[in-house]
Amino acid sequence: MAAQQRLDNIREQLANSDAKELIANHCYGLFELAAIYLSQSPPKLEEASLSIDALQGIVSATKGRLGSNEQTIFEGLHQLQLAFVQVSVLKQGGDKETQDTAKDSPQDDS
Secondary structure, three states: OHHHHHHHHHHHHHHOOOHHHHHHHHHHHHHHHHHHHHHOOOOOHHHHHHHHHHHHHHHHHOOOOOHHHHHHHHHHHHHHHHHHHHHHHHHHHHHHHHHHHHHHOOOOOO
């Protein structure tokens, strides 16, 4: 019964919360998730892309309705998109360099 009471309390808190703030918090979470994926070595581009796309979807669907958080979220999304492109280019360059190094390495013909 205690678990049900906690669940009811959480639902009541959510019902009394500002949706703009809750959605903004979720956007910040997606931003952080994408940044974590991009900062991995090697970067997890597919996961980062999905997180960025999800954030883009929220930003597009809620345009003009997120209040004071909207500009910050919008700027964060653009920063992530730029970072994604930069990391992708660096990763492709690194992948090409690895392939070139493998081609140039002496083969063991045992």
